[in-house]
Amino acid sequence: MKILVLNAGSSSQKSCLYEIMADQLPEQPAEPLWQAQIDWTHQPGKAELQVKTAKAELKESIAFESRSPVMSYMLSTLWSGVTQVIADAQEINGVGHRVVHGGQNYRNSVRVTPEVKAAIAGLVDRAPVHNPVNLRGIEVIEEILGNVPQVAVFDTAFHAQIPDAAALYPVPYEWIEQGIRRYGFHGTSHRYCAQKTAQILGKDLKDLKIVTCHLGNGCSLAAIREGRSVNTTMGFTPLDGLMMGNRSGSIDPSILIYLLRQGYPINKLDHLLNQASGLLGVSGVSNDMRLVTAAAEQGNYRAKLAIDIYIHRLQALIGEMIATLNGLDALVFTAGVGENAAEIRAAACQNFSYMGIKLDPEKIPIAHEIR
Numbered sequence: 355m356k357i358l359v360l361n362a363g364s365s366s367q368k369s370c371l372y373e374i375m376a377d378q379l380p381e382q383p384a385e386p387l388w389q390a391q392i393d394w395t396h397q398p399g400k401a402e403l404q405v406k407t408a409k410a411e412l413k414e415s416i417a418f419e420s421r422s423p424v425m426s427y428m429l430s431t432l433w434s435g436v437t438q439v440i441a442d443a444q445e446i447n448g449v450g451h452r453v454v455h456g457g458q459n460y461r462n463s464v465r466v467t468p469e470v471k472a473a474i475a476g477l478v479d480r481a482p483v484h485n486p487v488n489l490r491g492i493e494v495i496e497e498i499l500g501n502v503p504q505v506a507v508f509d510t511a512f513h514a515q516i517p518d519a520a521a522l523y524p525v526p527y528e529w530i531e532q533g534i535r536r537y538g539f540h541g542t543s544h545r546y547c548a549q550k551t552a553q554i555l556g557k558d559l560k561d562l563k564i565v566t567c568h569l570g571n572g573c574s575l576a577a578i579r580e581g582r583s584v585n586t587t588m589g590f591t592p593l594d595g596l597m598m599g600n601r602s603g604s605i606d607p608s609i610l611i612y613l614l615r616q617g618y619p620i621n622k623l624d625h626l627l628n629q630a631s632g633l634l635g636v637s638g639v640s641n642d643m644r645l646v647t648a649a650a651e652q653g654n655y656r657a658k659l660a661i662d663i664y665i666h667r668l669q670a671l672i673g674e675m676i677a678t679l680n681g682l683d684a685l686v687f688t689a690g691v692g693e694n695a696a697e698i699r700a701a702a703c704q705n706f707s708y709m710g711i712k713l714d715p716e717k718i719p720i721a722h723e724i725r
């Protein structure tokens with residue numbers, strides 16, 4: 355089967371085409387035939403497209419007003435131009451979508467139906483940055499590929515079994531009964547990283563205590579024991595936990611009450627916490643770690659402060675995850691910042707030298723242009 359996978363993140367759209375053989379184990383995915391990434395936010399009004407196959411690479415800057423035409427163009431590079439890997443769109447047998455919030459009803463992957471689309475739309479208020487673009491991705495595929503089977507893979511599913519002590523907030527019990535609890539996100543990424551770690555270490559996942567650090571534009575940690583998520587930093591929505599590219603992460607909830615009493619409109623608070631906080635809000639430079647780091651290196655005080663807060667919170671919450679696990683066999687980094695920013699990884703590890711985490715300076719990191 356040829357399966358197209360779409361991952362609409364908050365700042366990027368990543369896609370791969372995989373050819374899956376009948377005898378292939380799910381935990382040993384093959385290299386993709388085609389990989390593409392669109393970066394929405396690097397330059398305003400422009401989307402940066404990178405496409406890579408075994409034989410060719412394509413890099414283009416595209417005028418960007420709405421996502422759909424850019425995504426259509428990206429998909430057309432599958433069957434035309436230098437990166438062509440299939441004769442036409444009909445060769446695609448199925449499409450898998452990362453969908454951020456599946457709520458309480460979707461704890462496993464499901465085939466997309468009108469009801470599933472309605473459920474994803476119904477959860478937009480709980481994942482306002484992601485669920486709308488995930489839904490848009492499903493619709494773009496319907497427009498281009500017609501009736502191809504589509505599957506929604508929910509970020510929340512991997513965390514569905516987090517014990518109540520970690521999943522529930524200490525709030526009035528009626529709130530808990532309404533479904534207000536920690537759902538956790540980036541589950542597909544955390545699960546994959548745990549499996550890959552066991553493979554690399556040559557150990558059984560059941561014997562490992564792992565903390566996975568997904569540091570992209572959105573950031574979250576997971577504490578994984580016996581292959582299961584037992585704690586994570588994102589919560590009821592993807593706003594909880596670590597400081598992120600443009601999200602605040604956890605703040606004292608009374609700050610909101612204080613600002614509401616000052617007359618701040620709810621939508622403005624929503625926007626400020628989800629879009630104008632984090633690295634962008636503190637530094638005033640960007641939500642992109644590359645630009646914030648460059649500004650800090652040139653002596654920009656607010657950029658340096660933003661990185662200091664980012665690292666402080668990362669260390670503190672890694673500590674929380676280790677405490678939940680009562681030990682650690684592997685600390686794993688992934689996503690844009692985790693994969694590429696060696697200095698952030700080093701800073702995160704610094705306060706765990708007491709546990710025996712040591713960095714090997716000989717192992718020079720390789721920066722991946724496409725992930």
Ligand code: ADP
Binds near residue numbers: 364599691694695
């Ligand atoms: P998302 O999926 O949440 O959109 P990604 O995992 O694609 O996020 O990560 C995007 C972020 O990764 C960028 O905003 C940028 O901050 C960071 N990033 C990418 N490359 C680098 C790099 N070479 N050095 C530091 N940060 C990087």
